[in-house]
Amino acid sequence: MSGSEKINVKVSKIVLLNDLVTRFEFKRIDGELFPTFSGGAHTIVEMKDGGITRRNPYSLMSDPMDQHSYAISVRRDDEGRGGSLFMHNNVKVSDDMVLSYPVNLFSLDLRAKKHLMIAGGIGITPFMAQIKQLDRSHGNWELHYSARSPSLSAYADDLVSMHPNDVHMYYDSENKSIDLENLLDGQPLGTHLYICGPKGMIDWAVGQAVNLGWPNEVIHYEEFLAPKPGKPFQVMLSASNKLVSVGETESLLEAIEREGVDAPYLCRGGACGQCETVVIEAEGEFIHMDHWLEDKEKLSRKKIMPCVSRFDGKTLVLDR
């Protein structure tokens, strides 16, 4: 079976945090302990939505050392493909669900002398776990958290009251934004930068840091790409000998799974590289959406990441 190991859980608590964000807490059905994880890890939540199985990644935001429950916070996306809406509208306390073992593609580099965190909106979630981890080891950290307004800033009150000197809030509604250039300038040698938020924020922060001479090795970011809907297309799976139709709102990976083909995956967000698939034949345009393949590989037309990328054309044959 692809992906990491699975854990059967029951929804133990649902907390509405604001108009858009809801926290879901889970307990194991078998009564065993959850594995500990490292701050920044995510879990893949399986949702049985009628006939389709959705598998969406969410950052674990509970205490990484708490083995009794896991928690995620989900932002409702009314324009998305329906995963977050399903969580908000259909999931009830005591429902059975399936989570994957934690996978971390956004871990702290513990060689850092200081951890400088930049969060935008729901991008706060991985930092919730990282801050708990760093607190336990008396780590040196600082969080700069930007949100639309005080009423839409999940966990801001808790963070500020627990860490008044380390948490800095910025609200669009108050016309306050992160003065990044001055923030980066003067950070002690050995500082690592972590960014989680919308793509624009990640590009901006990474660009500023690189311009100021920060090495790539100390710049960490996480952006989950939700697979974007697109024109339906057909794909031939050569090893399984199956012709699969990919619908408008499903991803190529989801269509492959729907046909019962066990394809590898881990993050389902274009970041980890697990689902990389060899293209045998292609006549048409690739719509590469991942940030795993190098530009050169994308141009080579020999590889595709089916978790987020699509195809528009006559023929696509994959080695799967």
Place this chain on the structure above:
Amino acid sequence: MSNFSFPESIKSRPTYARLEPRAGKSYLFVADAEGAEAIIDLASNDKSLMSKSHVIYIPKNTGKKYTLQLEKLNINQLYIGPSYSAAQSRLRHTLVSSHMGLQLYLSGTEGLIGQAQRDAMVAGIPHTAIQSEHRGSIGRRMQCVHCKGITEDVDIDPYVCSHCGLSLFVRDHYSRRLAAFQGVCIDAEEPGNIPTAVELYK
């Protein structure tokens, strides 16, 4: 020209490139002997760089050959010292009080590059973010794996450990933590059967 291109070897063996200007807020150079040439070359490509730079230079056996040239480069802060250990407290202090955006350039012998890299790593710079260019002697800093003693500037193979006296085979196996290559007893299986020492890379 004092460049030497080391033949391809095991992965552990450090490799070097030419120093290149990179965007940054401040610049720190650590060099010994012919390593000064790499600084002089870089300064001739980018005239403004030196006025923002701190240079720590150890002439070793080159006397005043390079110090006079360095003094003419309009370097913001130039320190010339007798040995790496004499310069080490200055380097460590400079690193601890530096900020992100510092670019570190190392040039000269492998012993100098390795030790400065180690101090920089301890200060929090990823080793892959440090530029280093080998110049001058191919002598290397060796650790005897048996007594752990360090012998500097080894340019023959096998060599005699300056601490325990064993004859050691010069390996390319390198430790960033120790800033040294590993020397292994060459006559362990047949005591006394020690090949004649040859110059490295000859």
